[in-house]
Amino acid sequence: MDVLHFIEGLQDLSDEGYRIKLAGFGIPNEHALxxxxxxxxxxxxPFKGNAELALELFETDYHEAKLAAGLIFPAKELSREQADRFMEDLYSWDLVDQFCGSLFQKTSFARELPWLWAPLPGEFQRRAGLVMIASIxxxxxxxxxxDLLEYLPLVKEFIEDDRNFVRKANSWVLRTLGKRxxxxxxxxxxxxxxxxxxGDSKYKFWAAKDAIKELQDPIILARLAKKSLSK
Structure with missing residues (x-):
C-alpha cells in the first residue's frame, strides 16, 4: 500500500471531536486527523515491519501517520543514525512515548539512548532520553x-528542568523504577x-514530590510485596 492510500484509511477512522480534544491533552492538533x-x-x-512505508509516513505532516511509523518500523532494522533522526523530529509527548515504548526500547542499543538523549536541550528530545529509562x-x-539505578544521575541532573513534559518524564522515571x-x-x-x-514531607522539586506520593501508596507496596514472595 502506498502512503496516500494508507492516509485515506486513517481518515476513515478520524473523529473531529477527538481531534479537537487532543489540544486539551497537550498534543498539537493542527495536523492531526x-x-x-x-x-x-x-x-x-497488516503493515508491521514495512520500513519503507514507515519512513514515508514519518515524512508526512499527519500526526497519526507519524505515530503509525513508530509502530510499523522494524526494530531489528533501526540504525542508531535513523533512531536519532526520528528522535530529533519528535514534537509532542505522545510521539515521544510511542516511539520509545514501541520501537526504541526494542533495539540492541536501547540502554545507551538515555545517556545520549537526556542531555539534549530540546524539551521533547530530553523527554525521549528520560522516557527511555522508564521504557527500559x-x-x-x-x-x-x-543496573537501573545507574540512570538516577540523569534524573538528578535534569530535575530542575521545570518544562512540563520534562518534569513529568522525571516523575514517570522515578515512579516506574520504584514500582518494578x-x-x-x-x-x-x-x-x-x-x-x-x-523536611516535613516537602520536596524541593515537583517530580520528587509527585513520585514519592505514589511509591508510598499502601496498595502499590502490597502488590510489590506479593510479587516479591512469588519469586
Whole structure:
C-alpha cells in the first residue's frame, strides 16, 4: 500500500471531536486527523515491519501517520543514525512515548539512548532520553534492578528542568523504577529523600514530590510485596 492510500484509511477512522480534544491533552492538533491510538494500533497490523512505508509516513505532516511509523518500523532494522533522526523530529509527548515504548526500547542499543538523549536541550528530545529509562524499566525484564539505578544521575541532573513534559518524564522515571520491585521501591524512596527532601514531607522539586506520593501508596507496596514472595 502506498502512503496516500494508507492516509485515506486513517481518515476513515478520524473523529473531529477527538481531534479537537487532543489540544486539551497537550498534543498539537493542527495536523492531526483525530484517530484514537487503539484504532491506529489495529489499523497498522497488516503493515508491521514495512520500513519503507514507515519512513514515508514519518515524512508526512499527519500526526497519526507519524505515530503509525513508530509502530510499523522494524526494530531489528533501526540504525542508531535513523533512531536519532526520528528522535530529533519528535514534537509532542505522545510521539515521544510511542516511539520509545514501541520501537526504541526494542533495539540492541536501547540502554545507551538515555545517556545520549537526556542531555539534549530540546524539551521533547530530553523527554525521549528520560522516557527511555522508564521504557527500559518496564520492558527489559531480565535487566538487573541494580543496573537501573545507574540512570538516577540523569534524573538528578535534569530535575530542575521545570518544562512540563520534562518534569513529568522525571516523575514517570522515578515512579516506574520504584514500582518494578520492592527493593527498587526502597532504593528510589531513599534516593528521593536524601537528594530532595526539605523536611516535613516537602520536596524541593515537583517530580520528587509527585513520585514519592505514589511509591508510598499502601496498595502499590502490597502488590510489590506479593510479587516479591512469588519469586
Amino acid at each position: 483525530g484517530v484514537r491510538m487503539p484504532d491506529i494500533r489495529e489499523y497498522i497490523k 524499566s518496564m520492558h527489559h525484564k531480565k535487566m538487573p534492578d541494580s 520491585s520492592l527493593w527498587l521501591n526502597a532504593q528510589i524512596q531513599d534516593y528521593i529523600q536524601k537528594e530532595w527532601q526539605l
